[in-house]
Amino acid sequence: MKRERSLSPSDLSTPPNKKILIERSTESKTQGHKTLNEANNKLRKSGGLTTPVTNKRVFGSGTKYTSSAKMGSFTNILSSPKPNFSIFDEQTSQNGEDEEENKIDDKKGGAEKEVSFGTGIQTVLQKQEVSTGEEDEIAQHTVKAKLYCMDGHWKERGVGTLRLNYPINKEKAPRLVMRADNVLRVILNISLFNGMHVEKLQDKFVKLSAFEGSKLVHLAIKLSTPDAADELYKVLMDAITSRT
Numbered sequence: 001m002k003r004e005r006s007l008s009p010s011d012l013s014t015p016p017n018k019k020i021l022i023e024r025s026t027e028s029k030t031q032g033h034k035t036l037n038e039a040n041n042k043l044r045k046s047g048g049l050t051t052p053v054t055n056k057r058v059f060g061s062g063t064k065y066t067s068s069a070k071m072g073s074f075t076n077i078l079s080s081p082k083p084n085f086s087i088f089d090e091q092t093s094q095n096g097e098d099e100e101e102n103k104i105d106d107k108k109g110g111a112e113k114e115v116s117f118g119t120g121i122q123t124v125l126q127k128q129e130v131s132t133g134e135e136d137e138i139a140q141h142t143v144k145a146k147l148y149c150m151d152g153h154w155k156e157r158g159v160g161t162l163r164l165n166y167p168i169n170k171e172k173a174p175r176l177v178m179r180a181d182n183v184l185r186v187i188l189n190i191s192l193f194n195g196m197h198v199e200k201l202q203d204k205f206v207k208l209s210a211f212e213g214s215k216l217v218h219l220a221i222k223l224s225t226p227d228a229a230d231e232l233y234k235v236l237m238d239a240i241t242s243r244t
Helices: 009-013 015-044 069-079 095-109 226-241
Strands: 137-150 154-167 175-180 184-189 198-201 203-212 216-223
Touching: 069 226, 137 226, 154 184, 154 226, 175 203, 198 226, 203 226
Parallel strands: none
Antiparallel strands: 137 154, 137 216, 154 175, 175 184, 198 203, 203 216
16 A cells, blocks of 8 residues: 655655656565565475575666566576586596596507607617728828819819828839818829829929829829928939839
């Protein structure tokens, strides 16, 4: 039953439509409190909850959007009780199918064994002897030099170590062998013979004529110093004269 109340001076300045809204909001609050009190009394009588039911608001409730069907279902979903579990709790399968599938996968795929570093495939390196053809010879003289060959004009063959080798059994003639640095490619391999032409040019050059196979070639050897050139010229002449 609607109660009548006396008008206050402020009511006279309040518009009629605003007064209706204030009265309606007061009635809705009063009706909501009555409904909660009745629900609490029923629960106490039935021996259920001992704590009174409070009027909890859910996101979207109490607004104009709750009147629509879609927003009402959304509000019901948010207000529905949620299962009390944690993501850190162990989740047990109902019939153990997951565990059996994992075991089957392990058997099929086969778990890879851990291999420590260095225990895998190892490459075995074997020492191999490389024959240079100078194993039965003794190097009587060794010097660093640069080699030139006459082919219309003087062409450089390379820079390397020049060796004057004598055979151990002395059955063969001594020879000059020169290999290019780094790559060790043979750039000179000639035998010394009686009557071989050898001369000293300028300060650092020694010129000679020799046979490479059946071809006569003219060679020039450049040394680092004049003394090195003099020494090479001397040992070459001694090797040639010793063959007479």
